[in-house]
Amino acid sequence: MLKNILDKGYFSKEIKHSKDVLASFNIIKKFKLKNLNQRAGYSINIYDQLDNKIKTNIYSYIKKIVNKNKFIEKYIFLPKILKLEVLISSYIPSESKNPTRAMLWHRDADDIFSHIKIIIPLGITNKYNGMFSCLSRKVCHRLQYLKDEKFVRSLMDKSEFYKADQYRLSDETVRKKFSKEIFDFKSTGNDILFIDSNICYHKGGQILRRGYKRHLIIATIGGITHSFNPYFSESGLSFVKFFARIMKFYKKIKLNIEIKFKNKLINI
Numbered sequence: 255m256l257k258n259i260l261d262k263g264y265f266s267k268e269i270k271h272s273k274d275v276l277a278s279f280n281i282i283k284k285f286k287l288k289n290l291n292q293r294a295g296y297s298i299n300i301y302d303q304l305d306n307k308i309k310t311n312i313y314s315y316i317k318k319i320v321n322k323n324k325f326i327e328k329y330i331f332l333p334k335i336l337k338l339e340v341l342i343s344s345y346i347p348s349e350s351k352n353p354t355r356a357m358l359w360h361r362d363a364d365d366i367f368s369h370i371k372i373i374i375p376l377g378i379t380n381k382y383n384g385m386f387s388c389l390s391r392k393v394c395h396r397l398q399y400l401k402d403e404k405f406v407r408s409l410m411d412k413s414e415f416y417k418a419d420q421y422r423l424s425d426e427t428v429r430k431k432f433s434k435e436i437f438d439f440k441s442t443g444n445d446i447l448f449i450d451s452n453i454c455y456h457k458g459g460q461i462l463r464r465g466y467k468r469h470l471i472i473a474t475i476g477g478i479t480h481s482f483n484p485y486f487s488e489s490g491l492s493f494v495k496f497f498a499r500i501m502k503f504y505k506k507i508k509l510n511i512e513i514k515f516k517n518k519l520i521n522i
């Protein structure tokens with residue numbers, strides 16, 4: 255498993271959810287979205303609106319998965335569950351034709367060290383209801399960025415909102431250039447995906463058919479330098495925060511040395 259993460263940056267595996275967990279999933283699937291103040295290009299996170307019992311159930315399930323998958327301890331220094339999201343994506347006509355933000359290929363920038371996202375689809379997911387796709391880390395070193403020139407040109411006459419996607423890649427280009435390196439996580443609802451989304455390009459959440467939906471749990475597991483740690487947003491300087499900053503600074507220097515030997519931007 256560690257080998258898969260080090261090689262490609264992701265891997266999926268089958269899992270048998272317990273009856274109790276499936277009961278929580280079913281409640282989530284019946285959740286009625288109230289106000290649709292959805293950020294364009296992103297799914298809606300309903301985690302905070304769920305009952306405490308379901309939240310606790312999900313948290314302990316993720317904890318169990320983390321404890322069982324020992325590779326996480328080897329991959330991340332002092333791993334912690336930093337964020338739980340329960341996402342619902344629905345059909346939006348404009349986005350089904352013009353994908354933006356998370357629906358385009360991109361990498362996250364949540365940490366300069368390793369992190370893992372555990373992705374748990376709560377039912378069948380395929381290309382019509384926003385399946386998650388990932389691209390092997392082999393195609394691009396973490397210090398290099400892919401630039402989709404054709405896509406950038408297509409944004410020229412669009413609004414500022416769309417122009418902000420210029421560092422993302424279109425599905426058309428990625429499939430044309432790297433078809434062998436893509437993994438489409440078509441899920442039966444009985445499998446989960448582990449991915450370091452800071453080093454792997456990925457995308458998901460674009461619903462192509464009216465009436466279709468996608469329900470997904472995403473857990474972010476990271477170490478002390480991860481930007482989801484609460485002490486990065488708090489004022490005051492605790493020892494942990496101070497230590498984390500030193501670590502981050504050290505890593506930055508190391509990256510700067512490495513970057514000198516890399517060709518930063520690759521046009522595809």
Ligand SMILES: [Fe+2]
Binds near residue numbers: 356360361456
């Ligand atoms: Fe992402």
